[in-house]
Amino acid sequence: MATQKPRTDAQRRAANTPDRPVALLVVIFTVEAGRLQVLLIRRSAPPHRDAWSLPGGLLAEGQSLVDAATRRLEIETGVRDVFLEQLYTFSALDERDSVAVAYWALVDKGSVQLAHRDEWQPDWHHVDDLPKLAFKNTTVVEYASTRLRNKLAYSNVAYSLLPPEFSLSQLQQSYEAILGRALDKRNFRKRITSLGIVEATGRYESEGRHRPAQLYRFLERRPVVV
Amino acid sequence: MATQKPRTDAQRRAANTPDRPVALLVVIFTVEAGRLQVLLIRRSAPPHRDAWSLPGGLLAEGQSLVDAATRRLEIETGVRDVFLEQLYTFSALDERDSVAVAYWALVDKGSVQLAHRDEWQPDWHHVDDLPKLAFKNTTVVEYASTRLRNKLAYSNVAYSLLPPEFSLSQLQQSYEAILGRALDKRNFRKRITSLGIVEATGRYESEGRHRPAQLYRFLERRPVVV
DNA sequence: CCAAAAGTGTTGGCTGTACACCCATGT
DNA sequence: ACATGGGTGTACAGCCAACACTTTTGG
Numbered sequence: 001m002a003t004q005k006p007r008t009d010a011q012r013r014a015a016n017t018p019d020r021p022v023a024l025l026v027v028i029f030t031v032e033a034g035r036l037q038v039l040l041i042r043r044s045a046p047p048h049r050d051a052w053s054l055p056g057g058l059l060a061e062g063q064s065l066v067d068a069a070t071r072r073l074e075i076e077t078g079v080r081d082v083f084l085e086q087l088y089t090f091s092a093l094d095e096r097d098s099v100a101v102a103y104w105a106l107v108d109k110g111s112v113q114l115a116h117r118d119e120w121q122p123d124w125h126h127v128d129d130l131p132k133l134a135f136k137n138t139t140v141v142e143y144a145s146t147r148l149r150n151k152l153a154y155s156n157v158a159y160s161l162l163p164p165e166f167s168l169s170q171l172q173q174s175y176e177a178i179l180g181r182a183l184d185k186r187n188f189r190k191r192i193t194s195l196g197i198v199e200a201t202g203r204y205e206s207e208g209r210h211r212p213a214q215l216y217r218f219l220e221r222r223p224v225v226v
Numbered sequence: 227m228a229t230q231k232p233r234t235d236a237q238r239r240a241a242n243t244p245d246r247p248v249a250l251l252v253v254i255f256t257v258e259a260g261r262l263q264v265l266l267i268r269r270s271a272p273p274h275r276d277a278w279s280l281p282g283g284l285l286a287e288g289q290s291l292v293d294a295a296t297r298r299l300e301i302e303t304g305v306r307d308v309f310l311e312q313l314y315t316f317s318a319l320d321e322r323d324s325v326a327v328a329y330w331a332l333v334d335k336g337s338v339q340l341a342h343r344d345e346w347q348p349d350w351h352h353v354d355d356l357p358k359l360a361f362k363n364t365t366v367v368e369y370a371s372t373r374l375r376n377k378l379a380y381s382n383v384a385y386s387l388l389p390p391e392f393s394l395s396q397l398q399q400s401y402e403a404i405l406g407r408a409l410d411k412r413n414f415r416k417r418i419t420s421l422g423i424v425e426a427t428g429r430y431e432s433e434g435r436h437r438p439a440q441l442y443r444f445l446e447r448r449p450v451v452v
Numbered sequence: 453c454c455a456a457a458a459g460t461g462t463t464g465g466c467t468g469t470a471c472a473c474c475c476a477t478g479t
Numbered sequence: 480a481c482a483t484g485g486g487t488g489t490a491c492a493g494c495c496a497a498c499a500c501t502t503t504t505g506g
Contacts, residue, residue, distance in 0.1 A: 015284070016286050016287050017247075017283070017284035017285060017286050017287070018245070018287050019244070019245035019246050019247050019248070020245050020246060020247075020248045020285065021243075021245050021246075022245070022246045022248065022325050057243075058241070058243035059243060059246065059325070060242050060243050061242050061243070061244050061323065062323060064317045064318050065315065065316075065317040065325070066317075086314060086315060088312060089291065089312065089315040089327050090291075091290045091291040091292075092290050097287065097288060099248050099285070099291070099325070099327070101315050101325070
């Protein structure tokens, strides 16, 4: 029967369908040093004081889900216009009767400026070496990691992990970090270039004592399914 | 920062994060007569009186999302233990400040017994010929149809659309109804049997004046990704 | 014997995978 | 000259798509 007209509190209680706290979580991934990392916040208030948890908060009045997620992402990292997608909606993550809508995002660590706060301090953590997390946030991170690994295979999501120009080696390192295994260089380059999601810029990156690398960029800096 | 301890109403209002109505929708698909159909409810109360909408309702106190979806599905169709999965969470579907969590399900029409009510009467509708729907439910149905078409390619979800024993022709007809195009018979049979998701039962269906068809069953009557 | 639906194989193209060496640069 | 990482081609296997006729049954 879907939703109806606004009701009084009395009506809601009578029907046993009270309004609920709606929480929003964001799983923010980045890749650095060949490892997949996730942004966590150190809790400075109970419950789970001093434990880590995912960034999030309650949905403000009149706020849409995607707005809340975009806002939270920008608050924590300073970045906008990156890959950000709904992940899943959890109930019973905490002891209360809340519903938690999770989003996930990919960011280029180089363009992130983490929030500085005295409390609720954010920091990056390796996904395969997480501390104890508050609530059931470990489940949420695992769910997001699986989605990311799957999505890597049939989309250009990686555009959001790297600076605008990058070498194919950098891209391959990102893939390897996420998938947790080495990829064959020739096959990787063949596949990526034949997918038509990147193009060479003609510029070269020369850093360190080796041959300069051709720089590429993504044709689209928004989600594309291939 | 995720969720915290229960707050007073005064605290919620001060933080501008009031609790919200949480609605649950279920997109229930079936296949019959070579068409993909979806279950809709005729609204007998405002708003959108006499329009059709998806079955749903507000989340009861202490109820988890999957429980609410399971319950709603059983209320409308009488069936349990079928494919049922979370689809997406929408905000701003209606004029209120609600959040709507949509699920989707696949049922075998033969085992469905539609609810009979004086009001809120449910009925099947062809997906490619929907009436005007209340709220933004057309969006929800399209989203679910897309998910279904995708999932058909790499899972055994169809187990939930057919009786326990069925012929490969029946299965193919279901696929064709969902995908909206004809499939090659030999390739279809080769693919399905080589996926190892079905096995022959040794029994035969003889109905009508033609050659009896070998009956098959799904090895697993729960979601499996292949 | 006719209508209706079941059942069955082969081929060509494409895609993915395995695999090893030479090159350009800076020190 | 050497260490570092960049860049490249081929061969084989598996998968998918196209394609048409024979068989069994009931009427």
